[in-house]
Amino acid sequence: MSLLALYQEEFAQPNSKIQAKREEIEVDFLCQDAIKILQSIKTGSDRISKIVLSLRNFSRLDEAPIKAVDLHSGIESTLLILQNRLQAGEHQPEIQVIKEYGNLPTITCYPAQLNQVFLHILNNAIDVIREYGINTKQPQIQIRTEAIDPQQIRIAIANTGSFIPVHIQERIFKPFFTTKPVGSGTGLGLFVSYSIIKKHGGNITVNSLLCKETEFTILIPITT
Numbered sequence: 001m002s003l004l005a006l007y008q009e010e011f012a013q014p015n016s017k018i019q020a021k022r023e024e025i026e027v028d029f030l031c032q033d034a035i036k037i038l039q040s041i042k043t044g045s046d047r048i049s050k051i052v053l054s055l056r057n058f059s060r061l062d063e064a065p066i067k068a069v070d071l072h073s074g075i076e077s078t079l080l081i082l083q084n085r086l087q088a089g090e091h092q093p094e095i096q097v098i099k100e101y102g103n104l105p106t107i108t109c110y111p112a113q114l115n116q117v118f119l120h121i122l123n124n125a126i127d128v129i130r131e132y133g134i135n136t137k138q139p140q141i142q143i144r145t146e147a148i149d150p151q152q153i154r155i156a157i158a159n160t161g162s163f164i165p166v167h168i169q170e171r172i173f174k175p176f177f178t179t180k181p182v183g184s185g186t187g188l189g190l191f192v193s194y195s196i197i198k199k200h201g202g203n204i205t206v207n208s209l210l211c212k213e214t215e216f217t218i219l220i221p222i223t224t
C-alpha cells in the first residue's frame with residue numbers, strides 16, 4: 001500500500017509528453033474508427049437501397065399487371081431477395097447459384113406473378129438444402145433458361161441434395177400438400193405456382209433423381 005501511495009504522490013499527473021502522445025493515439029484511433037463506421041454506414045445504406053429496389057422490381061407494384069419483360073431481371077431480383085438465405089452461416093456453407101442464361105425474347109406476361117413462382121421454387125430448394133435435405137458439402141442451385149423454339153421458353157431450376165419419390169411427385173402441385181412439419185409449410189407454394197403457369201398457357205413439371213437432384217421445369221409460350 002505504501003508503494004502505491006508513493007507512486008500516486010510521484011505520478012499524480014501523467015507526464016505531459018506521455019499525455020500528449022496518448023491523446024494523439026486516441027485521435028488516431030478515433031479517426032480510424034470513424035472511417036470504418038462511415039464505410040459500414042455506406043455499405044449498409046447501399047444494401048438497403050438495393051433491397052428496396054429489388055423489392056420494387058419483384059413486386060412491380062408501379063407497373064401495368066401485363067407487360068413484355070425480360071424474365072432474367074425477375075429471376076435476379078428474386079435471388080437478391082433470397083440473398084440472406086443463400087449465403088454461408090456459422091454452421092452452413094454458401095448455396096452456390098449457377099446460372100446458365102440463354103438468349104430469351106421479352107415475354108408478355110404477369111411479371112409479378114412469375115416472380116412469385118420463382119420465389120416459391122427457389123424457397124423450396126433452399127428449404128430442402130438447409131433444413132430437410134440430404135447433406136451435401138457444396139449445395140448448389142442451378143438456373144437454366146432457353147428459348148427452345150420460336151413458340152416457347154424453358155426455365156429449369158434444380159437443386160442438389162433432394163429426392164422426391166414418384167408417389168409424392170404426383171401430389172406436390174395439389175393444394176395443401178406438404179411434407180414439412182406442422183407450422184412450417186402450408187403446402188400452397190407449388191399449387192399457386194402451377195395455377196400461375198397454367199394462367200400463362202404454360203406448364204410446370206418436376207423431375208427428381210435418386211439422391212442427386214430435383215429439378216422443376218417451366219414452359220411458357222412466347223406470345224400469350
Ligand SMILES: Nc1ncnc2c1ncn2[C@@H]1O[C@H](COP(=O)(O)OP(=O)(O)OP(=O)(O)O)[C@@H](O)[C@H]1O
Nearest residue numbers: 124128162172178179180185186187188189190214
Ligand atoms: N426442391 C424440392 N426438393 C424436395 N421436395 C420438394 C422440393 N420442392 C417441393 N418439394 C415438396 O413439395 C411439397 C409441396 O411444396 P409447396 O411449396 O407447395 O409447399 P411447402 O413448401 O410445403 O409449403 P409452403 O406453402 O410454405 O410453400 C413440399 O412440402 C416438399 O415435400
Ligand SMILES: [Mg+2]
Nearest residue numbers: 120124189190
Ligand atoms: Mg414451398
